[in-house]
Amino acid sequence: MASFLVAGGGTAGHVNPMLATALELRERGHEVAALGTAVGLEADLVPRAGLTLHEVPKVPLPRRPSADLLRLPKNWAAAVGAATRAIEATTADAVIGFGGYVSTPAYRAARKAGIPIIVHEANAKPGLANRLGARWTEHVAITAPGTPLPHATVTGMPLLPPVRDLARKLADPATAQALRSEARAALGWDAGATVLVVTGGSLGAASLNAATVGAIGDLVAVGVHVWHLSGRGKADEALAAREALPAALRERYRVDEYSHDMAQVFAAATAVVCRSGAGAVAEATAMRLPTLYVPLPHGNGEQALNARPAVNAGAATLVADADLSPARLLQEATRILEPGTARTMSEAAADFGITDGAERLATMAEAAL
Template sequence: MSSVLLAGGGSAGHVNPMLATAHELRRRGHDVAALGTTEGLEADLVPRAGIEMHVVPRVPMPRRPSGDLLRLPKNLKSAVAAARIAIDDTGAQAVVGFGGFVSTPAYLAARKAGIPIVIHEANARPGLANKLGVRWAARVGATLPGTPLKGAVVTGMPLMPPVQALAEQLAAVNQAPTVRAQARDALGWPADAPVLVVTGGSQGAASLNAATVGAVDDLTAAGVYVWHITGKGKSEVPEAAKATLPPERAAMYRVDEYCHDMAEVYSAATAIVCRSGAGTVAEVTAMQLPAVFVPFPHGNGEQALNAVPAVDAGAGEIVTDADLTPAVLVARAQALVLGTDAESEGARMRRAAAEFATVDGAARVADLVEEVL
């Protein structure tokens, strides 16, 4: 079999699809290694996954004049050299990039080494690294249709193995109710509990946290169970709000700063309120969860674009960050988790999510890689 070097660092949006593809390639018998930095999320997640990581210097790609711009040629040259050493050390026969700081030197080193490049773009709006790399790419995969990269084919998002396995289980006939019931029972909640998950990701989201704290009294009074993932270091105010609830309703409000096993969270959920990073949109639709997407209001607007195809398909809705008040959260949660008939809003979104989702994204990207090996 072949040796493949994968590059994707910084945020979970780059690292998770890289790891999902690495697992699939390794399952098919290929040797895999990863490029990463010592500062990004990959420094923890790649070794945790049992994958060898080769370190390259972090090279910010400045969008405006700055000291980083002046240092760019020297920094980039150093990073390309490190990536070329990793290619030689691993005997890589292809480089697969997922965007971010790590991918630019990987693409340049692969071009110099004369080995094929495969790109996966997670977002509706491509980043700088993949806009550069597509010039030399042999194959290009994209999570969403209409992604403006030449030659891109839609692969969907590569899902981590536990999430993919859960998605396949939920898609099996009559399995979803059993899976949900078992997950809630493990939390000490009723098997038929209507569960709202609220998460702003690993770093949390101030607007989602504030709206949840303001809404939790009304939500639990209405019979809604709430699993609130606050982000690291951001649980103090939610825990204080929980302490003000009557004991029987405090038991309906679970607060965690971070969850390593999101499959466990998705299993228990009836609906979700979340940001709309590309990975999040892909996962929650694969989980067949009605979703209220609250796009990150800063940056280049990619999160709103990521959510649009799922929303257009009927699998969720968008509420802007500024519009997410406690009252809005209560109203949307009740509509999505308390309706029990087949024509309720939540039920319609679940069916739409099941039709929209792509579960085998990792296999599709691995197919592109094998085409060039």
């Protein structure tokens, strides 16, 4: 058995696949520890998963002249030093990085230590850390085809066990029907209800919320049940819209700020409207869900690129954030919820989605030794 140090932090996009891979490696009998910061999401989630967190200082790489740029050499040396000490403390045989500011010093420390580096890139457009790491290794995993990194192998996204296990159960039609019926009944809805899930993630998405509030009367009037996850602190307008619905239709619109059990949300869904972070795309396709993606309009455009392979495969459709309106949401949602279209998109998602990403990446890591 071997010892692995997994490195990733900051956002769920880095932390969740890191934890999924770590849990798979631990299941195989390996020793696993994590490298992260004291302030990112990993500071909470890594200990919850029963893993030791070795801390490394956060060192953003400035893209323009600033005070951070002047402090970079000292901060970089401190981060590489912390990563080196973590490798020594865990007697790590290899480092697996998932991008972000935690991975860069981890890759450098692993190279200095002469141990293998394994890179996992979630997004269609790789970040700076993984572009650097991929220059130092031939063990590069990507989530979907087309990500421009050398030596890349498509492994899919490592999914956390609850999501992975549900995705596998949904592959069996009889089991899927029973699970979906059970999830809808738990919400007080009919087992055969048509359910549209709208989510902008834990922080919410203003455009998705506004479009949903504007379209909700028409959606519930045609029999659609909507589960709207508004984001923390952003439910007021949705709750007001729910109260304004006729009493007979009000029960078709459920509003929550956030769900700690996304497996239950996916189980209840007929189709989904969401942003197109790499994790969202991987989970929706693994669950065989027809999806309308509304990519985040900011940043480097990676979300639109993340969604494109699933759209090209016929598993999803895409609307630009600027083009989303209540009328457009109503039009697209009713189209993907139409039984024939939903079935075709679900079959395409089944062909495109990957449920064993953690297993594939763990096997790559073992082979790197």
